[in-house]
Amino acid sequence: MSESNLMMHHYLAKYLRQERMPHIWCEGCGNGILLNCFLQAINELNVDLNKIVVVSGIGCIGRVSGYINVDSFHTTHGRAIAFATGVKLANPELEVVVISGDGDLFAIGGNHFIHAARRNVDIKVICANNFNYGMTGGQYGPTTPLDAWTTTTPYGNIEHPFNLAHLAAAAGAVYVARWTSLHVRRLKASIIKALQKEGFSFIEMISPCPEIFDRYNKMGTAVDVMKWFRLVSQVRHGCDPAKAEITENEILVGEFVDIEKPSYGRLLREMTSRVQDKLKREES
Amino acid sequence: MRMEIRLAGFGGQGIIRSGLILSMAACIYSDKNAVQTQSYGPESRGGSCKSEVVISEGDIDFPKVDDPDIVMLMSQEAYHKYVNTAKKNGTVLVDPHMVQDRNDPPNLKIYDVPATKIAKDIGKVIVANVVMLGALTAITKIVTPEALKNAVLRNIPKGSEDLNTAAFEQGYAYGSELVRKQGKTEP
Amino acid sequence: MVDESRAVLTGTHFMSGDLACAEGALAAGCQFFGGYPITPATEISERMSRRLVEVGGVFVQMEDEIGSIAAVIGASYAGKKAMTATSGPGFSLMQENIGLAVMTETPLVIVNIMRGGPSTGQPTMPGQQDVMQARWGSHGDYEIIALAPSSVQEMFNLTIECFNLAETYRVPVILLADEIIGHMWERVKIPPAEEINVVSRKKPKTPTAEYQPFKPDKDLVPPMACFGEGYRFHATGLTHDEKGAPETVSAEVQTELVKRLADKIRKNAEKIVKAQRVMLEDADVAVIAYGIPSRAALSAVREARKKGIKAGLLRLVTIWPFPQELVSDVAKQVKAIVVPEMNYGQLVREVERAAKTTPVILLSKLGEEPHRPSEIIEAMRRAVK
CATH class of the missing domain: 3.40.50.920 (Rossmann fold)
Incomplete structure (x- = not known):
């Protein structure tokens, strides 16, 4: 079957804006896997495609919003979560999903991340973590491991990286999971779970960056990196995210947090009802 | 006729609130136009603070006070800064307990109203501004006592009506007494 | 629950400029406010935090002004009339996303109660120092609308006008007031709701599948679909064609888009300008x-x-x-x-x-x-x- 035929007949094809294909991502990049898992999740949940909004920031994965055939918005660098907060609060019927990268969400956009988690805004944030700024050619970012080589750490990285799952949990997320791009079925299951959950959910997917970060750091091909994921990752559901630091020898994955807490939108609607009822009583 | 009033003191004395009460008394409870503008520093309490009110039967183009007919001074700093800004033969109200270092210029009608002491005697220093407004109403007749009282009641927290009414009445009585002693000053 | 019956406080009031601005926004149909406290605009936030709940709208105090305007853009795309209010330092922080709002043709209102600058300057003192920033503050070529009120009544009237212009031209509109007007108290007359001219967003008439989000009508303004209405469109801060698809290399698309974004204001200037x-x-x-x-x-x-x-x-x-x-x-x-x-x-x-x-x-x-x-x-x- 030719490539265009395949595109037309694939069961997920209807979820893509096919005229935007091919995508801009490198061979072996995890972004396509993340997109695939997301499309499978909305397919399985039979989500109303007219009621889901995908928001992204800037970076390689930022282009994802343009590829998915739903209402979508590609914001400025770091501001996807703040934009998504406005969308969700203005129209609570919409399912709002932010898909973005580690640099976008946790460096330039870090403040929005922690505050959206603290407020428990009912949005889902999925992060492709490739340990560097890939789109600009491989500079170090908030997740770059100590000692790693990037174009702005020519003598090795001397900054300590964020543990994103720990950060999300500490900031108040009701659901926190981490997987690698090897864990496709589990990642899809986590997305399905997050979409059904009320409140701020965070899913981290550790991704290869074969042409940039992995090459600079002599990690081999994308397949080699996937092999490394298999070798060092261990599933630990319910594990304390504080203890889930990513190291060369260990990547703890799993569902770390799954709690219940009223969302900002729910509290706002309840408060509005109370205030309006009181006004009506006073008027009558 | 355009009347310009400058009220000054420090943050926490209710200077800006006083300007609002006076301008509301003119604008809402009398058939006049009024504009209130204000100036304050970064401090919520203690910084210098100024409120300006323009009252007129006609339209008010320029909303700021340029050549004040009436000046009300509730702090030493305000006194030094603004006593000389009153127009010739203008009316100046001073709280003598807050302003000890005095050098009253000539050609002004100066009235000493111990508002802070009166307020303390009533029970709360915080209503000194209302005492002062009571005296100002009695001395200048710029608005009627009813209009001012209505504006006071609209601008205070629930439960403090009695305290504020007493403050206004005592200030008004003190002002009337001063007019009897010193001669009155019609706007 | 949206309750428009409480939105318009018909009657004669004695109000500050900031309060009149908030009431003007509500009278114009504003249902979303995202802001961050800053002198001398804070009173607008305070008023909106109380009043928007009464009318069933959304008030959210964001973590900074960057988040505020981003949330306002999001709310506008979700179909609500939305605004933020700030002063110099916050206005500076908003500049990048003002560009995003221009590029994505987002109707929204930004109130800037100008204080003394540069930098932190004199927070409680007046200024008119952001006039050029309002025009040129974000990078790139663009046109924008800014109105300058000179009375408390105009804080009410022109806030409504800002919303009307924003919805008509799909552009961020700035109410550029100064601290004196913002904090000044004066008489304000609020007319009955039916006497207030309120402009609603121009909606697409094409079938959802044929909708092109950035294809303009003759007035150079594209009809605007919102999220959740079934159009399933994409918007981006990247240069884009009429379908909304990013076009990051074509000089032709760049030229056409930038010119149209400017011309929809320039060519309608006669209708917009008031003096x-x-x-x-x-x-x-x-x-x-x-x-x-x-x-x-x-x-x-x-x-x-x-x-x-x-x-x-x-x-x-x-x-x-x-x-x-x-x-x-x-x-x-x-x-x-x-x-x-x-x-x-x-x-x-x-x-x-x-x-x-x-x-x-x-x-x-x-x-x-x-x-x-x-x-x-x-x-x-x-x-x-």
Whole structure:
């Protein structure tokens, strides 16, 4: 079957804006896997495609919003979560999903991340973590491991990286999971779970960056990196995210947090009802 | 006729609130136009603070006070800064307990109203501004006592009506007494 | 639950400019406010936090001004009329996303109650120092609309006008007020709801599958679908074609888009621009002013006439797009133009450009006190001597 035929007949094809294909991502990049898992999740949940909004920031994965055939918005660098907060609060019927990268969400956009988690805004944030700024050619970012080589750490990285799952949990997320791009079925299951959950959910997917970060750091091909994921990752559901630091020898994955807490939108609607009822009583 | 009033003191004395009460008394409870503008520093309490009110039967183009007919001074700093800004033969109200270092210029009608002491005697220093407004109403007749009282009641927290009414009445009585002693000053 | 019956406080009120602005927003149908506290605009947030809940809208205090405007853009795309309010430092933080709102043609209102700058400057003191920033603050070429109120009544009226213009032209509109107007208390008349002209968003008439989110009508403004309405469209801050698809290399698409974004304002400027002409018919000298200095200017012009100076005032309500034609007309007629501004010379440059050979005198004022009428009269007297 030719490539265009395949595109037309694939069961997920209807979820893509096919005229935007091919995508801009490198061979072996995890972004396509993340997109695939997301499309499978909305397919399985039979989500109303007219009621889901995908928001992204800037970076390689930022282009994802343009590829998915739903209402979508590609914001400025770091501001996807703040934009998504406005969308969700203005129209609570919409399912709002932010898909973005580690640099976008946790460096330039870090403040929005922690505050959206603290407020428990009912949005889902999925992060492709490739340990560097890939789109600009491989500079170090908030997740770059100590000692790693990037174009702005020519003598090795001397900054300590964020543990994103720990950060999300500490900031108040009701659901926190981490997987690698090897864990496709589990990642899809986590997305399905997050979409059904009320409140701020965070899913981290550790991704290869074969042409940039992995090459600079002599990690081999994308397949080699996937092999490394298999070798060092261990599933630990319910594990304390504080203890889930990513190291060369260990990547703890799993569902770390799954709690219940009223969302900002729910509290706002309840408060509005109370205030309006009181006004009506006073008027009558 | 355009009347310009400058009220000054420090943050926490209710200077800006006083300007609002006076301008509301003119604008809402009398058939006049009024504009209130204000100036304050970064401090919520203690910084210098100024409120300006323009009252007129006609339209008010320029909303700021340029050549004040009436000046009300509730702090030493305000006194030094603004006593000389009153127009010739203008009316100046001073709280003598807050302003000890005095050098009253000539050609002004100066009235000493111990508002802070009166307020303390009533029970709360915080209503000194209302005492002062009571005296100002009695001395200048710029608005009627009813209009001012209505504006006071609209601008205070629930439960403090009695305290504020007493403050206004005592200030008004003190002002009337001063007019009897010193001669009155019609706007 | 949206409850519009409480949105319009019909009646006569004594209010500050900030409060009147909030009431104007509600009367215009604003249902979303995202903001961050900052002197001297905080009272707008405070009022909205109370009132928006009463009318069933959304108030959210964001983590900073960048988040505030991003949330406002999101709310607008979700179909709500949305606004934010700030002052200099916060306005600076918003600039990148003002560009995003321009690029994605997002209707929204930004209120800037100007204080003294640069930097933290004088937070409680007035200024008109953000006039050029309002025009050029974000990177790239674009046109924007900014209105300058000069009374508390106008804080109410022009806030409604800002929403109407934002919805008509799909552009961020700035209410550029100064601290004095924001904090000044004056009488405000709020008319009955049915007497207030409120413009709603132009919606697409094409079937959902054929909808192109950035394909303009003849007025150069594309109809706007919102999220959740079934159009399933994409918007991006990248240069994009009429379908909304990113086009990051084509000079043709870049040229077409940038020109249209500017032209939808430029070519409609005549409809947008508002100004007040006072005693200009036979004037020898004109004051051109906006915001708080225009109040002293009005007083000065009336006084000057009594003194035999043939003075007139052109009070600019619209600052951007700049009322080029109106200023040119005045310049052709008078011997000199006086421009009082609470800055070190900003809009005066535009006046000079439009005035060509007519002398233009800047009356600059910085800090607490605005221009006095006497200073403006003196400047006029010197100008015509």
